[in-house]
Amino acid sequence: MARTWQRWVPAVAVPAVIAAAVVGGAVSTASADLPDKSPQEVLELAAGADVSAYSGDVEQTSDLGLPDVSGLGSGSSGSSRGGASGDGDQTAADALELLTADHSARVYVDGDAARIQVLDQLAERDVIASPDGVWLYDSKDASAVHVTRGEGAAPDGSAAPETQTLSPADLAQRFLDAVDSSTEVSLGPDASVAGRDAYDLVLTPRGGDTLVGSVSIAVDAETGLPLRVQVLATGASDPAFEVGFTSISYDTPSADLFAFTPPAGTDVTEKDASDWTGDAGDASGHGDxxxxxxxxxxxxxxxxxxxxxxxxxxxxxxxxxxxxxxxxxxxxxxxxxxxxxxxxxxxxxxxxxxxxxxxxxxxxxxx
Incomplete structure (x- = not known):
């Protein structure tokens, strides 16, 4: 599964660890009756997923114990996006709003290109990414950021910032990559997510020095693509975070979806990838x-x-x-x-x- 584009989207949550552990969705969990597999076989199924193109609707919910921060940041002193203090407050408020509020999104992936549309009430936020760069557009305040790869970056975009998206497959991959001896791997009941039969892969931390009780990943029984991620806090019976597809298609999305021209009147900010990584002039990514x-x-x-x-x-x-x-x-x-x-x-x-x-x-x- 191609993931070069994922390294291009600037991180939208602070700190990054929170972004990697917190995005969610309410998804149908009807049961399925699948051929028996071992936990290791399902791990291998997910690791071997070769899905280069798909699209679908994604829903997220979260219950992290954080207050609702909608409206915070935009009213602070100097809150114009051009002001340093206001810009920082607004960025943090936007990030926390992604973590504390429910969201619906549309995800399109075709190889190294992707588009994520976060659908807010009467507004839309878009991320359009490719190996050449990324657009971030917010219709609420008619603003856009265009991040280009820059001449010093590696051809595959590896010097660009790694990030989190609203795709269940992206988030699941982070957990799957981290599986080691500190994790017990088991299977829950078979499930049906977005009309697809799926195995329920359950990752449970060994030892008690963590707030995470378990992570449940619904793996498409046919393609191996993760369709849903649920994260439960220690001692909890309901997910503190859930993200999953409510519909999915494995047809190749139209190429037009990955082309973006800012609407007239959009305030566009141009940036180089080094503005996000702090590695200007150093394609190796070591920084200074x-x-x-x-x-x-x-x-x-x-x-x-x-x-x-x-x-x-x-x-x-x-x-x-x-x-x-x-x-x-x-x-x-x-x-x-x-x-x-x-x-x-x-x-x-x-x-x-x-x-x-x-x-x-x-x-x-x-x-």
Whole structure:
């Protein structure tokens, strides 16, 4: 399954770990009666999926314990998208709104090209991606961002930012790629998703130092394409996050869907891929001292990502009106907690994130 285009879409949620663990949908789960397979055989079925073209309707819901942030950010000081402070608040508000509200989307994929249409009430957000670049369009404020690959980037787009989309197949792949000895793999009851018979692959963390109870992936019994992802918090019986197809077609989408011309009156911002990665002039993607890389401690489901921002960066975060709505003061910094992910912003300028309890982040910060 071609995924070069996925590296082109700028990340829409902060931090990235939250984006990788949080997107959702209400999907039919009627049972199916399929030939018996072992968990390993279903893993191999998903890993060997060779689906280069498809389209479908996707629905998401989430119950992460975060407040509704719709309306926040746009009314803050300097909230014009051209202002630094307002732009940051608006970006964070948009990202959190994707995590806390229900959404419907239309997904089109053809090889290295993809289009995702997020359908809001009386508005639409589009991401149109290809190996050459990506368009991000928001009809609500008639704005668009055009990110081009740039002359220094690798031909396959590998230096461009990796990201998350609303496709269940994209999200499922992240979990499948992370399967190791810290994960118990089993099968749940056969299911029917978007009219397709599917095996229910269940990933359960071994050990208790994680907020994730299990991840359920519905795998198309014929094609191997993941059709639905459900993430349950520890001790919960209902998904904290779910994303899945409500309809799907394996016909090749029309090429016209991947061509985009901004409507008249759209405010277009041009950017190079290095604006997103911080790797200007370095196609290898190693960055420089002004863009320090995150570090990872721990293993598997209990791993913690630490991102150095500097005290100035922490000051920018904590002065945001949006931040004050979401974070609480704790020993050593500020905490943001959801049912699946915790984040700790330390006073000395670090952001620690993990699918772990807050105490685990505080312990990691103290090391």
């Amino acid at each position: 001292s002004t863009h320090p890389r995150p570090t990872v401690t721990g293993e598997g489901w209990s791993s913690v990502v630490s991102i150095p921002t500097g005290q100035a960066g922490v000051g920018d975060l904590t002065s945001s009106p949006l931040f004050s709505q979401l974070a609480t003061r704790v020993d050593g910094g500020y905490a943001l907690q959801t049912t699946l992910v915790s984040a700790l912003i330390t006073d000395d300028g670090r952001v620690l994130v993990g699918a772990v309890p807050l105490g685990s982040l505080q312990s990691a910060a103290a090391q």
